[in-house]
Amino acid sequence: MAIKNLLVLAVFLSVLGGSVANSKGLDLNYYKHRCPDAEAIVRRVTVQYINGPWWPVPLGRRDGRISRKSEVNLPSPFAGIAALKKNFFDKGLNTKDLVVLSGAHTIGISNCGLINSRIYNFTGKGDFDPSMNPSYVRTLKKRCKPTDFRTSVEMDPGSVKKFDSHYFNIVSQKKGLFTSDSTLLDDPETKRYIDTQVATAGSSFNKDFSESMVKLGFVEILTGNKGEIRRKCAFVN
Numbered sequence: 001m002a003i004k005n006l007l008v009l010a011v012f013l014s015v016l017g018g019s020v021a022n023s024k025g026l027d028l029n030y031y032k033h034r035c036p037d038a039e040a041i042v043r044r045v046t047v048q049y050i051n052g053p054w055w056p057v058p059l060g061r062r063d064g065r066i067s068r069k070s071e072v073n074l075p076s077p078f079a080g081i082a083a084l085k086k087n088f089f090d091k092g093l094n095t096k097d098l099v100v101l102s103g104a105h106t107i108g109i110s111n112c113g114l115i116n117s118r119i120y121n122f123t124g125k126g127d128f129d130p131s132m133n134p135s136y137v138r139t140l141k142k143r144c145k146p147t148d149f150r151t152s153v154e155m156d157p158g159s160v161k162k163f164d165s166h167y168f169n170i171v172s173q174k175k176g177l178f179t180s181d182s183t184l185l186d187d188p189e190t191k192r193y194i195d196t197q198v199a200t201a202g203s204s205f206n207k208d209f210s211e212s213m214v215k216l217g218f219v220e221i222l223t224g225n226k227g228e229i230r231r232k233c234a235f236v237n
């Protein structure tokens with residue numbers, strides 16, 4: 001199975017609906033009771049396929065019955081550091097969470113469409129984003145021709161299939177794929193974190209990532225009678 005599918009599966013499994021077992025709304029070992037195989041599957045994907053860390057995540061988010069695109073407020077890959085920090089703060093996440101969680105771009109791909117303007121027409125004059133490494137721009141241009149909006153592009157070239165701190169090396173070399181990656185060099189706190197991970201080969205990255213992921217799991221959870229516990233994981237009741 002492709003890594004992408006495995007990740008989608010892992011994320012899907014990790015957000016399946018569930019009961020409220022503690023005051024904060026999530027519970028450790030939740031799936032032992034409800035979907036017994038789920039934790040084992042996610043653990044296998046994370047550890048075996050991408051060599052990632054494993055940590056106890058409280059699970060069992062209650063599900064809403066509808067999903068509206070207009071209500072989703074995901075950060076933009078074109079955003080600068082101020083907008084990203086605000087986006088995270090608004091969800092109760094801090095600057096450290098921002099840089100740590102951006103490290104998830106150690107795996108996965110995007111496509112030429114999302115970087116077209118960055119490498120071909122940054123200010124409307126046929127130029128590229130000056131915050132990018134010029135030789136990396138040349139490499140990207142070979143892969144992404146001006147009218148190509150589809151071809152895939154790796155987010156952590158050189159280590160795309162492994163969960164490690166290599167993403168921070170890439171960003172520090174001005175090879176961040178999106179503006180939202182490159183701009184992590186524009187803030188003293190995020191830059192310091194990147195420099196430290198590069199200097200120490202990611203000494204604290206796995207631990208930091210685990211902690212921030214647990215925080216991320218508590219963002220805007222439904223508690224009490226809001227939402228519902230699905231009788232069948234993949235369907236509203």
Ligand code: HEM
Nearest residue numbers: 004075076077084101102104105107108109110111114180
């Ligand atoms: C800081 C703000 C973030 C921005 C602006 C951002 C933006 C993006 C974009 C535009 C893509 C490419 C999607 C596509 O082309 O289909 C992407 C991919 C991805 N992002 Fe993020 N992201 C952010 C934070 C995160 C976080 C917090 C995580 C997880 C903890 C994450 C995990 C991933 C993964 C795993 C992929 C690869 C998906 C694949 O290979 O299909 N990102 N991100």
